[in-house]
Amino acid sequence: AQSVTQLDxxxxxxxxxxxxxxxxxxxxxSPSLFWYVQHPNKGLQLLLKxxxxxxxVKGINGFEAEFKKSETSFHLTKPSAHMSDAAEYFCVVSESxxxxxxxxxxxxxxxxx
Amino acid sequence: EAQxxxxxxxxxxxxxKKLTVxxxxxxxxxxxxxxxxxxxxxxxxxxxxxxxEVTDKGDVPEGYKVSRKEKRNFPLIxxxxxxxxxxxxxxASSLARGGEQYFGPGTRLTVT
Numbered sequence: 001a002q003s004v005t006q007l008d009x010x011x012x013x014x015x016x017x018x019x020x021x022x023x024x025x026x027x028x029x030s031p032s033l034f035w036y037v038q039h040p041n042k043g044l045q046l047l048l049k050x051x052x053x054x055x056x057v058k059g060i061n062g063f064e065a066e067f068k069k070s071e072t073s074f075h076l077t078k079p080s081a082h083m084s085d086a087a088e089y090f091c092v093v094s095e096s097x098x099x100x101x102x103x104x105x106x107x108x109x110x111x112x113x
Numbered sequence: 114e115a116q117x118x119x120x121x122x123x124x125x126x127x128x129x130k131k132l133t134v135x136x137x138x139x140x141x142x143x144x145x146x147x148x149x150x151x152x153x154x155x156x157x158x159x160x161x162x163x164x165x166e167v168t169d170k171g172d173v174p175e176g177y178k179v180s181r182k183e184k185r186n187f188p189l190i191x192x193x194x195x196x197x198x199x200x201x202x203x204x205a206s207s208l209a210r211g212g213e214q215y216f217g218p219g220t221r222l223t224v225t
Binding site for chain 1: 169207213
């Protein structure tokens, strides 16, 4: 069975400092992993995805994530936060070739000036 | 423009009054899903569809129905809505199984 745990419900950083949003997953098969972002009162946008190619995945707006199979983790990072990064971030797992999709509970990122 | 559209965007209704939320995509995607979003729970999959006339339950299907008579449309039906179905609903489509999903703008439903 699949599951996703986002380890922090809220993360607060100062503008210009690094961002780390943590995600652990559980999957019986080779998973596809995603990070989506939801800005206030907006829909969801794909940040990046891992589908068994390179373990370090680069996404939009300077975000990247590293797939670590031994740790079953897929943490999202960004070297320098911008005010426009304030949003809710969702880690998502979908079994490769499967139909069911599991979302984490979300991490709300606050960026202080 | 490639997009997923949902209607209505906002709906307030009363317990027991049947309603339908429409979803349409113009990307010729085979796979479509419905989710509900509740605070602290993320998005939970209600139903998904692999192709025309092929649908299956997600994690929270109780109280919902879907149909897929055309590739582009995937309506969500609440035959007898209850207050615990008050939520934000998203429709999504994808080209490949387990692939990137494209989300609609959401429908905020309130059942009183």
